[in-house]
Amino acid sequence: MESAPRFLCDVMLARLARYLRAAGLDTTLAIESATDAEILREAIDEGRWLLTADRKITEHKAAKGRVIQLPFGSLDLQAAVLSGQFDIDWLSHAFTRCLMDNTPLQPATPEHALRVPEDARQPKRELLVCSACNRVYWRGSHYKRMRKKLESWQENPAAMATIELL
Numbered sequence: 588m589e590s591a592p593r594f595l596c597d598v599m600l601a602r603l604a605r606y607l608r609a610a611g612l613d614t615t616l617a618i619e620s621a622t623d624a625e626i627l628r629e630a631i632d633e634g635r636w637l638l639t640a641d642r643k644i645t646e647h648k649a650a651k652g653r654v655i656q657l658p659f660g661s662l663d664l665q666a667a668v669l670s671g672q673f674d675i676d677w678l679s680h681a682f683t684r685c686l687m688d689n690t691p692l693q694p695a696t697p698e699h700a701l702r703v704p705e706d707a708r709q710p711k712r713e714l715l716v717c718s719a720c721n722r723v724y725w726r727g728s729h730y731k732r733m734r735k736k737l738e739s740w741q742e743n744p745a746a747m748a749t750i751e752l753l
């Protein structure tokens with residue numbers, strides 16, 4: 588997904604950042620103590636779109652063409668706004684990044700497999716591992732819930748936004 592947009596989320600959008608990572612989109616999260624100017628500098632230096640729920644930062648000189656303001660609170664509405672701005676494929680690269688730190692996942696080794704609960708260790712179930720935090724991922728109930736949401740955004744983002752706005 589070379590041409591996919593890359594994002595930097597402000598701290599208020601931490602939940603959205605997890606879903607963007609779940610969709611396989613390269614997404615970092617601003618640190619809590621960073622000033623608006625520092626966050627903008629980071630977005631510019633790394634070629635990322637800054638996603639923010641804070642109107643103040645959009646008024647910054649350096650914000651032009653770099654910042655997208657999203658409504659605070661509703662994930663569905665935030666996703667709908669992003670789908671309106673970018674050609675986002677929510678599913679093709681889903682679950683290829685660590686939800687916690689954005690690192691691309693790799694196939695898990697048999698040693699990693701021993702660390703997951705026994706009921707998750709089915710012979711054909713794919714296990715992935717994050718080389719940064721060592722977390723092991725498998726397709727359990729949490730995966731299914733997130734996947735369902737990504738599917739709904741892929742199918743009909745505009746309709747979702749209408750429902751949320753009513």
Ligand SMILES: [Zn+2]
Pocket residue numbers: 685686687688689690717718719720721722
């Ligand atoms: Zn990780």
